[in-house]
Amino acid sequence: MKILTAQQTREADAYTIKNELIKSIDLMERASRKCADWLMNKFDQTITFTFFCGVGNNGGDGLAIARMLKQNGYEIMVFGVCFSEKHTPDFDTNLSRIKTIGINPILLTEKEYQFILSQKTVVIDAIFGSGLARPIDGFVAEIIYKINNTDVDIIAIDIPSGLFSTSNINNNLDNIIHANYTLTFQQPKLTMMFPENFRFVGEFEILDIGLHQEFLNKVSTSYYYLTLDLIKTILHQREKFSHKGNYGHALLIAGSKGKMGAGVLSARACLRTGVGLLTVLIPKNGVQIIQTTVPEAMCIGDAADNYISVLPDITNFDGVGIGPGLGKEKPTQNVLKLLIQNSIYPLVIDADAINIISENLTWLSFIPQNSILTPHPKEFERLVGKWSTDEERLEKQKVLSTKKKLIVVLKGANTSISLPDGTVYFNSTGNAGMATGGSGDVLTGMLTSLLAQGYLPKEAAIFGVYLHGLAGDIAKNKVGINSLLASDIINCISNAYKKLTN
Missing domain, CATH: 3.40.1190.20 (Ribokinase)
Structure with missing residues (x-):
């Protein structure tokens, strides 16, 4: 399995959308369904989920997952982390969808970002995805600090917010989510291979969201993750008419x-x-x-x-x-x-x-x-x-x-x-x-x-x-x-x- 950069992952998304004639919102729905299925398989309906969703596509994933869990009988609370006035179109679509089932996200802004977490909840981190290219600061850093210092399980969607997908040498390591699990899409990120990042990533699960195999076959990389396939x-197969000398x-x-x-x-x-x-x-x-x-x-x-x-x-x-x-x-x-x-x-x-x-x-x-x-x-x-x-x-x-x-x-x-x-x-x-x-x-x-x-x-x-x-x-x-x-x-x-x- 190839390990891709954030740019290559975006290219894989775009290639899939173009060649499968699938809309980006439908690809997001597919990825979110994989996450929701994983969560429902791990947690029963006695568990409540608290979502922290940014205003980009990672936040859109979070909103879609929250909707799916709500529709399956789970208790959900959603906080919208408003770090920008600009929203991605797929985020806005999922924001409209979640409102139709009665969930209105509580908005956290630079002026008002206080919140209370129950220790019985599971936090879903969907603030920033793999496209993040600068260290987190400001009120979002305060939100992450509070999440990390509350005694709750944290599950990151695609990548822990604040963690760069390849190199973190120039990152601010104090402002990164400390996840227990990370549900990453299609391919692992290089950053997940480093022991020093385990405190951020926790155990990671690779979810196949059906990115176009032709792109994955031809894209070039120096890094691979071993798979059973x-x-x-x-594996060398043994011949029927062989003897010990054939095996060295x-x-x-x-x-x-x-x-x-x-x-x-x-x-x-x-x-x-x-x-x-x-x-x-x-x-x-x-x-x-x-x-x-x-x-x-x-x-x-x-x-x-x-x-x-x-x-x-x-x-x-x-x-x-x-x-x-x-x-x-x-x-x-x-x-x-x-x-x-x-x-x-x-x-x-x-x-x-x-x-x-x-x-x-x-x-x-x-x-x-x-x-x-x-x-x-x-x-x-x-x-x-x-x-x-x-x-x-x-x-x-x-x-x-x-x-x-x-x-x-x-x-x-x-x-x-x-x-x-x-x-x-x-x-x-x-x-x-x-x-x-x-x-x-x-x-x-x-x-x-x-x-x-x-x-x-x-x-x-x-x-x-x-x-x-x-x-x-x-x-x-x-x-x-x-x-x-x-x-x-x-x-x-x-x-x-x-x-x-x-």
Whole structure:
């Protein structure tokens, strides 16, 4: 799914109106119906709704939604936020319509903008939409401050009022609605991908309002949001007359004293993701651990007892991953350096392998192109330095990918996957229960497995991140968000695959 700018969204609206021969007011009605249906599905008729509607098209959406809820038996109160004497035509049409069913909005103006909110109501924010291009100030800012400081649930229509859809570097962050939910139209906004904006956006729901597919297909963007339909197109199908050799031989380089478990998790995930054969290079003291806990894996015991010191011949492996529980002993650093120098195929690089590179930044230029780096934010900071905003962090991620021709998987909510061509994909699966030790080791095993199976590096990164998050979501439903373990993610990889194939 493409992530569009506010201008592209307006163009999509216009294209739809022109090519479907639909009036703009009818497209607004369609979008409003989607919101009303969502609200009625979530809240029963014991809930009252208080709408704050601006005088533009976002306010028109709000008025239409209020009308639909009223017609379905909900108690409604509407405040009109009169920040301009100019109204959009579709706002005026919906204002006339709502008056015909007995709702007369209470007008809030610069001279009189006091209101009282019941703590039992749900606030619907429809003051400003995605077209806002300047920070909110004046009496509207006072209204937003009061809404935010009342103990009520807030649902934003399309985007929280005051939040810009792409960049908020020059915005006044004090004057933005703090929504619990955002019902956004057709495509998510880039601003919704940034962790720092969660306090404004809350959980967002993408509502398909039927914008013209031809426009969406041809419009250009660098940003995408992963969907199940896309992931299904990447999945490789297994042939009836195939054997283990058809699904690749992976090598995982993992483990050090006290961290052999990381190798176990990564190995189990690699196998469960479908690789034909797996070999684990582990310190000598970890051999028995791997052979006992992962009997399906072959094992190479390093000469050193507690760390990796020797790089084996890698020419017979189809995919190599390094990093889980690796440690940073000097001989281990030399192994990583040799691996980078000798590999002609993309690698998966994680955890301590990334930390070693951050202490030897010149090595970045020698990493095989299209290798996949999987840092968490702190590991990424060690690579590229500090940032002030999530927007700046994204820019640093894109620069690292394009300059060094690497795929960077920056882990977190809505994990971002940046490619050497500047394209960025944001993940739509996963949950906070996955913020647990070993979750990243699982991802490394999965990505290494996919590379070994013949997935292109871009495909492996996109597919693997989505599958990892999906397995985590299934695990959350089984064990709960607070009790989720990395091993639960592994145990649910098979069910995640089933969801892709059913």
